[in-house]
Amino acid sequence: MPTLDVELNGEAVHDIDAPDAFVTDGPFPIAFDNDGRSTHVHLHFDDELDRVAAVDEVNHYVADEATRRVHVSTADVDEPVRGKLKIVTGYGSNTRYVDVRIDPSPDEPSEPVAVDEELSAPPERTPDVPPGRQVANAVDRLVRRGGIAGAVFGFLAVAAGVALALAVDSAVVWVVVAVALTVTLGAALIAVS
Template identity: 75%
Template sequence: MPTLDVELNGEAVHDIDAPDSFVTDGPFPVVLENSGRSTHVHLHFDDDLDRAAALDDGNHFVADEATRRVHVSTADVDEPVRGKLKIVTGYGSNTAYVDVRIDPSPETPSESVAVDETFSAPPERPPEIPPGQRAVNALDRLVRSGGVAGAVFGLVAVGAAVAVAVAVDSALVWLAVGLALMIAFGAALLAVT
């Protein structure tokens, strides 16, 4: 990945030392190398280049004798795009321009991939089972798994709980019966599915 190196404050305060031109075929960083006191730098693309290159932010602070990397993203272009990058320091006291050219990225050879013809057909789905047949199948699974005895025991337990609730006539007992009914219903659903 090519890098656009810019030296700041090299010869004098707010001095900008940048190359006259820069060529790339993809995203690149602008490396702001500060040789002196902290400074603010403004980066801006002219209209032609702004259509193919973008900065996350145009204003950058570079601390004393520090380096700041500014990422420039580029669009895919079919033909070279030319324009200028404007670099400003000292709140406009010094300005430099870099001629930038963004070339189309080199074509990568496409590799052909053999695809089995069976992948082009949709997967086969099992036949749809009518709702009545589903209930018969669920009952059959319940009988084969020995769940009939459990179901009968559950019904007897629920019946006994309702009888106790009617005899005692207490809100707490009715709450317990309701909870038992919900648990029995949930267990029956699990057994059937």
Template identity: 80%
Template sequence: MVSTVPTLDVELNGETVHDIDAPDSFVTDGPFPVVLENSGRSTHVHLHFDDDLDRVAALDEGNHFVADEATRHVHVSTADVDEAVRGKLEIVTGYGSNTKYVDVRVDPSPETPDESVVVDERLSAPPEGPPDVPPGRQVVNALDRLVRRGGTAGAVFGFLAVAAAVTVALAVDSAVVWLAVGIALMVAFGAALLAVT
């Protein structure tokens, strides 16, 4: 939805020299421009807010020169208000020869929906430790470290030794041979752990 900014339109030198044609009242809920449209010869315009309005509305500058048949935009900033503030804008031309007052009301700006994101408190706390690595990934990581350290030949030799020991144990079917195979497996496993850590 596109909101439009209201403008306070003021026509200068319309009917006569130094003539000011402006609305009797103006309502806004935020910053707005005063549009000075000069229909005649160049003129100086003085803008001033009364005390009530001056505490919530501000002009960058009070005196403005508007060239022949030119338009000038004067920005008015407003403060956020909790309740409507009323006051008068004084428009003076011809060095005080003509004055016009506009009743201005500054309303509270409409409430904007709260679009803040609620974050679970558990997400704001740092993790207690690194996540557990799955066993399959641990084996792959261990083999990768073993290969990077040049232990490929040792790993192949260990695997062949274990395979040979198991083959002999199956062929002989002796408790002593099985014990020796178990010891060989533990030694090979220990060596592999030392190699990858």
């Protein structure tokens, strides 16, 4: 995409240095390169050019020794359109005209895309979900269903039961802890499925 380069304040205040002519076949940027103090730039397309080219804003502020880019959108054209772009600085104290020609976009030949027969057939089976992703999905489902508090409470109860069973060393307590652990794991599996 060609760029229309415009130098501002180069040799004098409000000076505009731009090419005499500019040719493009689609949208283009105008790059205002300010070599001096801040300035305001006004853009205007003549009637012919205004039918196919446009800018969002016609007045632009360019800061001290800065570059400002302005996007010019263009319509698709069937034949070249010629016109003048008027560039004004210093609230009308200096004006420069650029002859602009917008050519039709070159037609790009559309070639069919070759698709391998192997890619056109659906896979024989769905790929396996990696274990890390399975854990993340399970935690996500548990959080969305509000089961975090229940899971934490269940595992704390099991941990307390195991600590009690170790302290008491009783077969009955171990059976109760095993049942509690089974119920907790079963509830967790139901919650994440």
